Amino acid sequence: MKTKPFIEKKLNEIKDTVGSGKAISALSGGVDSSTCTVLAHKALGDRLQVIYIDDGLMRENEDQYVTRIFSDMGIEVEVIDARKDFFSALKGIADPEEKRKAFRNKFYEAFGDAVLKSGARHLVQGTIAADIIETKGGVKTQHNILEQIGIDSEKGYGFKVIEPLKELFKFEVRKVAKSLGLPKELYQRMPFPGPGLATRVIGEVTEGRVRRLSKATQIVEEEIADLDPFQAFAVLLNDKGTGIEQGKRKFGEIVIIRSVESKDAMTAEPTKVPWKTLTKISKRITEEIPTVTRVAYEITPKPPATIEYI
Ligand code: XMP
Secondary structure, eight states, X not given: OOHHHHHHHHHHHHHHHHTTSOEEEEOOSSHHHHHHHXXXXXXXXXXXXXXXXXXXXXXXTHHHXXXXXXXXXXXXXXXXXXXXXHHHHHTTXXXXXXXXXXXXXXXXXXXXXXXXXXXXXXXXXXXXXXXXXXXXXXXXXXXXXXXXXXXXXXXXXXXXXXXXXXXXXXXXXHHHXXXXXXXXXXXXXXXXXXXXXXXXXXXXXXXHHHHHHHHHHHHHHHHXXXXXXXXXXXXXXXXXXXXXXXXXXXEEEEEEEEEEEOSSSSSBEEOOOOHHHHHHHHHHHHHXXXXXXXEEEOOOOBTTSOSSOO
C-alpha cells in the first residue's frame, strides 16, 4: 500500500459517495476511527459531524482526551452521553457472543438516532481488514461489521456505512494516520476494541465492575508504557479467589494482566514483561482496588487464545 495515492483515492471516494450531503463520523479515539475522522474531515470539511458516544465502556476520561486532541487538530467533537442505555442493554448478559451483539445493536441504534437528527445519510467508521476476517470467519462478532455479514444498515438503522480503511491492517492504518498529520500519541496508540471494557469483563457487565476494571486498565497501561507493547490491558474474571484481610478470609475478585506483541492482530505473542513490572502492577491493583485479591499474568499466544477475552 502506497500511502499518498491511497489517501487521494479515499478522499475522492468519500466525496463521490456523500455528494453534496452530510455525513457523521463515529469516533472512538482509537487509531482506526481517528484516522477515518481526519480523512473524512479533509474530504467533507464542515459537512462532517464528528460524534463520540460515551458508552461508559471506554478508558478513564476518554471523552475529555478525545475532544481535546481533536480540537487541537481543528475538528470539533460532539459527545453523546449514552452510558445508561448501554448498561441497560448489557444487563444480565454473560454469554460473549450475545454481549457483542447487544453492544453492536445499541451502538448502531445510538448512531441511527444521531444520523436521523442531523439529516445525514452516511456514517463513516473505522472498520479494518482484521475485523472483517474474524467476523466472517466466525471467530467473534466485531462490533462494526454489518454489510459483510448481510445486515443492511440502511434498512436496520437508517444510514449507509462508509469504511475507508477496510482493506488495511493496523500497521498500515498507522502509516496513513502519520501521513495525514495525526499526532504521534494518536497514531501510535494501543488498539482498544470498539465494545471497550465489555470485552474484558467476564460475566455480566455492570457499572461497578467496569469502574474497577477501568482503574486496573489504567494501572496496567501506566506501568507497562515503557515496554511499548502492541496491546496491554486488564481483564476482570467472573471467578473469585481467597485472600486475607486483617487476618481473616476475603473471597475477592481476580484480575488478569494481558500484554501481547503483534503486527496485524491476527496472531500475537505474550510480551516478556519483566518480573519487577508484573509485581508492581499486582501490588498496585490489590492496593488500589480493594475488592481484588488476586492478579495473574497470561502467557497464551494467539492462536489458540484471542487477544481479548470475549
Ligand atoms: P481478538 O480478541 O479477536 O482481537 O484477538 C483482535 C484485535 O481486534 C480488537 N477487537 C476489536 N476491535 N471491535 C473493534 O473495533 C471489536 O468488536 C473488537 N474485538 C476485538 C482487539 O482489541 C485486537 O486488537
